[in-house]
Amino acid sequence: xxxxxxxxxxxxxxxxxxxxxxxxxxxxGMRVTVVCxxxxxxxxxxxxxxxxxxxxxVFGEESLMRFGLxxxxxxxxxxxxxxxxxxxxxxYRTEGTLQVAFDPDDLATLxxxxxxxxxxxxxxxxxxxxxxxxxxxxxxxxxxxxxxxPDDHSVDPRRLAAALRSAAAARxxxxxxxxxxxxxxxxxxxxxxxxxxxxxxDAGQVVLAAGVWTSRIAGLPAGVVPPLxxxxxxxxxxxxPAGAEPVVARTVRGLVRGSPVYLVPRADGEIxxxxxxxxxxxxxxxxxxxxxxxxxxxxxxxxxxTELEIAETCVGLRPGPPDNEPLLGPTRVRGLHLxxxxxxxxxxxTPATGDAMAEALATGRLPGYAxxxxxxxxxxxxxxxxxxxxx
Amino acid sequence: xxxxxxxxxxxxxxxxxxxxxxxxxxxxGMRVTVVCxxxxxxxxxxxxxxxxxxxxxVFGEESLMRFGLxxxxxxxxxxxxxxxxxxxxxxYRTEGTLQVAFDPDDLATLxxxxxxxxxxxxxxxxxxxxxxxxxxxxxxxxxxxxxxxPDDHSVDPRRLAAALRSAAAARxxxxxxxxxxxxxxxxxxxxxxxxxxxxxxDAGQVVLAAGVWTSRIAGLPAGVVPPLxxxxxxxxxxxxPAGAEPVVARTVRGLVRGSPVYLVPRADGEIxxxxxxxxxxxxxxxxxxxxxxxxxxxxxxxxxxTELEIAETCVGLRPGPPDNEPLLGPTRVRGLHLxxxxxxxxxxxTPATGDAMAEALATGRLPGYAxxxxxxxxxxxxxxxxxxxxx
Numbered sequence: 001x002x003x004x005x006x007x008x009x010x011x012x013x014x015x016x017x018x019x020x021x022x023x024x025x026x027x028x029g030m031r032v033t034v035v036c037x038x039x040x041x042x043x044x045x046x047x048x049x050x051x052x053x054x055x056x057x058v059f060g061e062e063s064l065m066r067f068g069l070x071x072x073x074x075x076x077x078x079x080x081x082x083x084x085x086x087x088x089x090x091x092y093r094t095e096g097t098l099q100v101a102f103d104p105d106d107l108a109t110l111x112x113x114x115x116x117x118x119x120x121x122x123x124x125x126x127x128x129x130x131x132x133x134x135x136x137x138x139x140x141x142x143x144x145x146x147x148x149x150p151d152d153h154s155v156d157p158r159r160l161a162a163a164l165r166s167a168a169a170a171r172x173x174x175x176x177x178x179x180x181x182x183x184x185x186x187x188x189x190x191x192x193x194x195x196x197x198x199x200x201x202d203a204g205q206v207v208l209a210a211g212v213w214t215s216r217i218a219g220l221p222a223g224v225v226p227p228l229x230x231x232x233x234x235x236x237x238x239x240x241p242a243g244a245e246p247v248v249a250r251t252v253r254g255l256v257r258g259s260p261v262y263l264v265p266r267a268d269g270e271i272x273x274x275x276x277x278x279x280x281x282x283x284x285x286x287x288x289x290x291x292x293x294x295x296x297x298x299x300x301x302x303x304x305x306t307e308l309e310i311a312e313t314c315v316g317l318r319p320g321p322p323d324n325e326p327l328l329g330p331t332r333v334r335g336l337h338l339x340x341x342x343x344x345x346x347x348x349x350t351p352a353t354g355d356a357m358a359e360a361l362a363t364g365r366l367p368g369y370a371x372x373x374x375x376x377x378x379x380x381x382x383x384x385x386x387x388x389x390x391x
Numbered sequence: 392x393x394x395x396x397x398x399x400x401x402x403x404x405x406x407x408x409x410x411x412x413x414x415x416x417x418x419x420g421m422r423v424t425v426v427c428x429x430x431x432x433x434x435x436x437x438x439x440x441x442x443x444x445x446x447x448x449v450f451g452e453e454s455l456m457r458f459g460l461x462x463x464x465x466x467x468x469x470x471x472x473x474x475x476x477x478x479x480x481x482x483y484r485t486e487g488t489l490q491v492a493f494d495p496d497d498l499a500t501l502x503x504x505x506x507x508x509x510x511x512x513x514x515x516x517x518x519x520x521x522x523x524x525x526x527x528x529x530x531x532x533x534x535x536x537x538x539x540x541p542d543d544h545s546v547d548p549r550r551l552a553a554a555l556r557s558a559a560a561a562r563x564x565x566x567x568x569x570x571x572x573x574x575x576x577x578x579x580x581x582x583x584x585x586x587x588x589x590x591x592x593d594a595g596q597v598v599l600a601a602g603v604w605t606s607r608i609a610g611l612p613a614g615v616v617p618p619l620x621x622x623x624x625x626x627x628x629x630x631x632p633a634g635a636e637p638v639v640a641r642t643v644r645g646l647v648r649g650s651p652v653y654l655v656p657r658a659d660g661e662i663x664x665x666x667x668x669x670x671x672x673x674x675x676x677x678x679x680x681x682x683x684x685x686x687x688x689x690x691x692x693x694x695x696x697t698e699l700e701i702a703e704t705c706v707g708l709r710p711g712p713p714d715n716e717p718l719l720g721p722t723r724v725r726g727l728h729l730x731x732x733x734x735x736x737x738x739x740x741t742p743a744t745g746d747a748m749a750e751a752l753a754t755g756r757l758p759g760y761a762x763x764x765x766x767x768x769x770x771x772x773x774x775x776x777x778x779x780x781x782x
Contacts, residue, residue, distance in 0.1 A: 236679075238679065239676075285630075285700040286700060286701045287697070287698065287699065287700055287701065288627075288629065288686055288689070288690065288696050288697050288698070288699050288700075288701060289690075289697035289698060291682065291686065291701060292683070292686040292687070292690060292697070295679055295682065295683040295686070296683070296687075298679070299679065299683060305679050306678070306679050306680035306683070307678065307679070307680060308678065308679050309676040309677060309678055309679075310677045310678065310679060310682060310704070313701070313704075
């Protein structure tokens with residue numbers, strides 16, 4: 001593969017956000033190269049794949065929820081378009097999501113959240129304990145009640161990544177496995193990137209989509225990439241024995257004595273159990289405390305998980321931006337775009353981000369629905385150190 | 392390597408029991424070949440390595456405890472002799488073992504066990520809660536009291552296996568990696584074994600030491616190998632962060648609301664947490680219930696484990712014989728010996744088993760201290776189907 005050819009767009013990062021940007025840009029006829037390193041803890045390979053803006057909606061995060069709903073509602077069309085370009089099935093499931101409360105305090109919290117969602121106009125239904133257990137018979141009898149979000153679905157992020165890569169390749173995108181050490185900027189305009197192996201790749205435009213590692217890329221004026229903090233998540237992948245019924249039929253999110261836990265089922269019987277949320281820096285250690293907490297809460301909610309096999313343990317680093325909202329589109333370096341900071345919502349935000357990035361690459365401007373996520377909105381992007389390149 | 396040469400002794404099984412037999416026999420001048428397959432779940436690579444007959448002594452298992460004490464007391468000399476033949480350090484540690492009770496009921500159980508041990512003449516000391524925490528400051532304040540067994544030590548079974556293999560090789564033992572499918576018997580006398588690859592190896596004497604897989608070897612008259620049941624154990628290996636103090640300074644065994652748990656420290660900061668005991672057949676699945684139980688009890692006993700990394704999860708199958716005691720030495724097939732059924736005590740029993748097997752191979756008779764473990768003691772060994780070879 002000739003890494004020295006000069007693509008229209010060079011995407012840094014091979015996670016879902018980088019891949020969807022590459023695919024959508026390729027579909028518009030741009031020549032795209034994706035450069036990706038394999039980072040232990042890269043979030044896309046760890047994520048559970050919940051597409052649940054309704055059951056995540058909380059007070060004070062309305063704009064994030066709107067983007068989430070907008071992206072969730074693109075999923076059916078997005079999956080259909082993917083199928084035009086690849087045979088890889090992304091494991092999209094449309095059984096909805098059930099959110100349940102374990103004790104009376106959890107129910108009070110859930111009722112309050114339900115009222116916020118009603119005010120925001122999000123479609124959910126309150127269910128009694130009995131109704132919850134009619135939907136999910138293996139729930140603990142002690143579950144006090146819940147909320148059904150019939151439009152909150154799930155996808156398998158690993159399969160989705162494989163599908164996006166295959167679809168992008170089918171549209172002509174080129175993949176290079178290497179680490180990008182530096183962005184090459186000349187006179188306020190991006191020229192390309194330098195790779196770990198020493199080579200440089202020239203490109204018309206560059207998209208930084210390397211998750212939390214994006215802020216480690218050198219060569220940029222201060223403030224162009226805002227600080228991104230790694231938010232660690234530990235989760236477990238369980239295996240259902242051959243022939244047995246899965247313990248849940250749809251995504252089940254629970255609040256267990258104030259602690260959130262979820263179970264996301266896949267077609268092959270895998271159940272993803274998650275997840276912790278810890279701010280520990282670039283730490284990808286699986287810990288006693290993390291695993292114990294997940295198992296404790298999952299067992300309380302669905303006692304039948306006790307008998308299941310732990311097939312895999314995972315640790316991922318979510319890219320947390322300063323205001324917890326993604327940063328998309330053009331920066332003040334001409335030709336340089338960001339697609340970072342998707343934090344806990346990368347899988348959900350994938351379709352809307354792909355469309356927004358493709359439009360920004362084609363026109364230089366984000367579409368209206370993504371305007372509030374503009375990469376240059378963070379004040380520090382115009383800090384006094386502007387123009388000073390990092391070594 | 393010529394697998395068709397004819398050794399004096401052919402050992403089937405490369406776990407601790409097979410290796411110690413090979414080493415001790417080699418030291419007596421016998422030409423030894425060891426044939427071993429790599430079985431997932433082989434107990435030697437999973438075991439924690441507690442050498443704790445005093446803190447395991449329970450009512451009704453006096454003969455087992457006697458053999459355990461006899462083997463434990465051989466360890467210092469055994470380790471010294473190993474050092475003559477290899478540079479591999481088996482990780483023998485001599486800090487003793489502390490057994491503690493979590494709640495008043497656990498303390499009552501421990502007190503009762505202490506009285507049994509006193510009657511058996513085993514040296515242990517009762518400690519108050521405060522004395523326990525003086526020895527192990529990271530124990531939970533709720534620990535009610537305990538027993539110190541100053542002569543119950545530990546070894547690293549993986550290092551011990553490497554040391555034994557190296558020592559045996561230094562004494563001329565030959566290793567073949569293959570599965571033994573059949574023992575070749577002719578006129579009531581063993582002639583050798585058939586390998587999975589199709590070859591046969593002739594040998595003067597054959598020792599079956601393949602753990603729970605021993606009963607799957609064909610070619611023997613019924614009843615020569617008693618039924619061995621796999622007793623599953625799940626355990627976790629934790630890692631202490633660089634520079635931090637290990638959470639325990641010696642082996643700590645606890646009874647937590649009736650449930651036994653242990654922590655075994657290693658020189659490199661590893662802490663082995665175990666273990667479940669489950670009779671599930673040849674099942675090596677790591678389960679939610681098994682891991683949760685170990686973490687729950689370990690956290691209650693030593694809350695500081697919460698912060699530690701889970702470096703490895705392990706599942707092993709202990710070979711459980713009909714009466715829970717090992718089967719050693721000659722069988723009624725001339726030249727065929729057993730060294731199987733060490734159940735939960737394989738690491739502890741390694742030195743005494745090695746000595747007993749070497750003597751049996753040299754003289755045809757077990758030494759007195761192992762007499763009660765004679766392989767032909769099980770009544771079914773003289774069942775009516777005697778002489779009928781299995782296909």
